[in-house]
Amino acid sequence: MSATKTSLPKSEAISKGYNFASTWEQSAPLTEQQLAAIGALSHAVAEPPFPANLAPEHISGHDTGLYISMKHSTVEETGAIETVLINTNQFYNWFMDLEAAMKSEAEEKYQCYVNTLTDRIQKCDGILHQVDETLDLFNDQQLEHQAVATKTKSVHDACDRRLLEKQRLIEFAESLRSKLNYFDELENVATSFYSPYMTLANGNFLPLLKRLDECISYFESNPQYAESSVYLVKFRQFQSRALGIICSHVLSVLKSTSSQVQAAIQSNNGSKAAVSEGLETSVIYVRFKVAASELKPVLEEIESRSSRKEYVQILAECHKLYCEQRLSLVRGIVHQRISEFAKKESLPSLTRSGCAYLMQVCQHEHQLFDHFFPSSSKDISSLAPLIDPLCTNLYDTLRPRLIHETNLDTLCELVDILKVEVLGEQLSRRSESLAGLPPTLDRILADVHERLTFRARTHICDEITNYVPFDDDLDYPTKLERSAEMKSESTATDQSPDIFKTWYRPLEKTLSCLSKLDRCLEPPVFTGLAQEAVEVCSLSIQKASKLIVKKSSPMDGQLFLIKHLLILREQIAPFDIEFSVTHKELDFSHLLEHLRRILRGQASLFGWSSSTSLARTLSPRVLESQMDAKKDLEKSLKSTCEEFIMSVTKLVVDPMLSFVTKVTAVKVALSLGSQNQKLESVMAKPLKDQAFATPDKVRELVQKVSAAVQQELPSVMEKMKLYLQNPSTRTILFKPIKTNIVEAHIQVQSRLKSEYTPEEMQSINMVSIQDLQDKLDNML
Structure with missing residues (x-):
């Protein structure tokens, strides 16, 4: 089989192409429309048709080889690749060449893109190089600008530091000047005080006094300054002189006013003791109110600085001067008025009138004191040198008569007047203006309590314990029969008989005494008296019962005792007290045996051990015995x-x-x-x-x-x-x-x-x- 072979792209180029395509795909992704177009194109070429030379009709069954004819655009633009495949190995070789050609064809367009991009990248690199040069120039200019800005900022900071330093120096100079002002003030103060025109009437006195206080406070809080102690001593000397001027002025005004009041009293009545009530109000109080207006600025200035000890002392001195001048005017008038009450009134009336008059005087004095010292008038101790001597006049008048008073009713009435009327009602309504009166009233009330307690014990002893009954007191049952007859007669005339006439006299006196003392004495004192009274009354009734047994009959004596013990138990029930009393006494009886043993030689005075010391052996024993008058009464009644x-x-x-x-x-x-x-x-x-x-x-x-x-x-x-x-x-x-x-x-x-x-x-x-x-x- 003969065939024309065309060189195909190598596999390394294919790999680079794929890598470039993949990078390009990531760097420049396609749109959805582009991806859809590529998908449609892929689907169209998924199953390419058989080449014409591989059609079934071109294959001869008698041949032993395979003939393939195809056109390839990458090899020849107008020609076709014709190959005769004899065996399988040739087919695989042909297929590999074909596949490489197809890959090369697919990568060709990407390679074109790569070349374009490479050119553009080179152009961009050139542009970037220019940009880098520009940036280098910009950075150089920026560094130069920053250096200029740094130099400018350092200049500005130096200016600011100079300004701050200047401001600090100015402030330091001002502070130093303000501190030196306190030192320089000594010369000004000295000049002012040595001036012959420096008096309290001078308008510069109070501001100068204020400046003195400021200087003294400054030097007290800054002892570290040089010569501060010397200046402090000098300023305090001037302050003492100023306060002395104030004290002299106050005393002068008070004495002048007192002299005017005394002259007015003598010109109207001839003697200070005969001052009428109207003149007392108009002269003694009104003229002092005028003086208060004159002294008000300086006294208010002193009270406003009462936080300093110097002004506390001068204020106390002014209080003392005021009280002395007022006392010299008012004491004789108060004494004369109370003496007039004592001449024509009984002891209860004298107490009531004297307290009412003293409350009026105290109220007026407190109001007048408030005009002089408005800020310190709430302190009752300030008026004590004036109020206490005035109240003592009433106490000195009442005490001699209290000592000789023997009537329990009168003493109980005095307790009611002092405790209920005066201290309980009148003082509670005007407690602030009458704050100086309660100590004297409490003292009088304590004396009344003491006298009442003494007279109550004497009454119990004389009228109950040592009572000697008359024949009429023991005339039972005749006395009861007469009372029953009177009761039947009084029923017809609507008159109630006196039920107390049928009681044994000590019982009547006991209950009457306890009912009076219950509201007048303190609970501990009343408890002791009540226990004693009930005990001796029960014994007195029992003695009378024995006499009635001899005089009348045993049954009369028993019924007499039952009647009066029942009355006594019933009448003491409302008293909310404890009738149980514990008596303590010292018992030295055991010492006699010890002394006998020592005298016989059986014991030594120094032979006691630490467990039985001499002090313990010779110490007395405390014996306690509890007595309950109410239980004893119940026991006697029961028996x-x-x-x-x-x-x-x-x-x-x-x-x-x-x-x-x-x-x-x-x-x-x-x-x-x-x-x-x-x-x-x-x-x-x-x-x-x-x-x-x-x-x-x-x-x-x-x-x-x-x-x-x-x-x-x-x-x-x-x-x-x-x-x-x-x-x-x-x-x-x-x-x-x-x-x-x-x-x-x-x-x-x-x-x-x-x-x-x-x-x-x-x-x-x-x-x-x-x-x-x-x-x-x-x-x-």
Whole structure:
């Protein structure tokens, strides 16, 4: 087979072409329209037709070789490649050549693109080279500009530093000048103070005083400056001189005003002691208000600087001068007015009038003081040198009369006046202007409390503990009967009788004393007095009860004691106090035995160990004993009620109680047995055959008890109504009596049912328990 072979592109060129195409594809991606066109073209050439020389009709079955004829545009523009393929190897060689030609044909257009791009890249490289040269020139110019800017900035910074340095120097000079001004001010101050025209009336005085304070404050806060201590001493000397001028001026104005007031008083009345109330207000206070207006600028200046100790001292000195001048004018007037009250009024009226007058004076003085010292008038201690002596006049007038006052009612009234009216009501409404008065009033009230406590103890001792009863005091039950008659008569005339007349006098005095002291004394003091009063009152009532037993009857004494103890317990219940008191006392009794042992030589004075030291051995023992007057009262009342119940029970059913006791003794003797055969034979007899228990004896004791129930018990109930007016109290007291009576009847009936025949019980004729209970209930 002969064929014309055309040289085909090598595989290395194909690879480069593909690489270039791939790079180009990434660098210059196609649009969607272009990609669609390429896809359509690829689909069209996917299955190329057979070449004409390979058509089936051109292949002869008799030939042993393969003939292929095709045209290739890359080999010859107008010719075709005709090849005769004899065997398979030739076919593969031909196919490889064909494939290389096709690849070369496909890469040809890309190669054209590569050449174009290469030319353009070379052109761009030339342009970039020119740009780099231009940038180098620009960078050089920029560096030159930056160097110029740096030099310019350094010049500007140097100028700014010079300006700042100049400003600092100016400020330093001004600061130095301001500091030196304080040093230079000494000469100005000295010139002003040594001037003969420098007085408080001079308009430059107060500004100069202010400048002095500023200089002193400056040197105090800057001790590090040279000679600051020397200048500080000199400025303080001038300040002391200025404050002395102020103090002299204030004293001069106050003395002048006082002289004018005294002259006005003498010209109108002839004597200072006879000043009328109208003149007192118009002269003593009005003229001082004029003086306050004159001193107001300088005093306000002093008060505004009260944070400095120098001005605190001068302000205190001005307060003192003011109080001294006011006291010299007002003390005699106040003393005269209180003395007039004391001559014509009782002690309570004197207290009330004196307090009212002092409150008026204190209020006026506080208002006047506020005109002089508006900023410091709230400090009550500033007016103390004036108010305290004025209030002392009332205290000195009241105290001698308080010491000699013995009436408890008067002392209690004084406590009400001072504690309720004055301190509680009037001072609370005007507390600020009357702030200086409470200390004196508290002092007077303390004296009244002390005197009241002393008189209360004396009253308890004289009128309760040592009370000697009269015959009329122990006239029971006659006194109660007369009161009952008066009560029935007063019911008809609508007049209530005095229930306290039926009380034992110490009880009445005790309750009256406690009711007065309750609102007047402090709780701890009142508690001690109440405990003592209740204790001695209870003992006094018990003593009176024993006397009534001797004079009237035991039952009268018991009911008298029950009545008054109940009243005492009821009346002390509203007092919210603790009646328990703990008494402490020192016990030295154990020391006697120690001294005896030491004297006998059995113990040494220095032989005690550290655990039993001498001080511990010789120290007294503290014994505590607690006394509760209320509990003692309850105990006495309970025991008295029990005695009364047992006495009434015995009065009514004593025969039955004796009968039950004997029957019980017989039963006990029979149960225990006896060695005495004769006694045993006697005891062995039936109960109704015993001498004390025969039906006749039993009938007799039942009749006695029935008579006592009919006769004695109603009289007891009448006497209980006479002593105990409260029905509930009588019911409570009668209930155990009724229980005892019924129980005695029940026990006797139980013995009769077990030991006696029905005929014998009928002959005894004992009342039924139900009838007995109904009869006892009706007695109430």
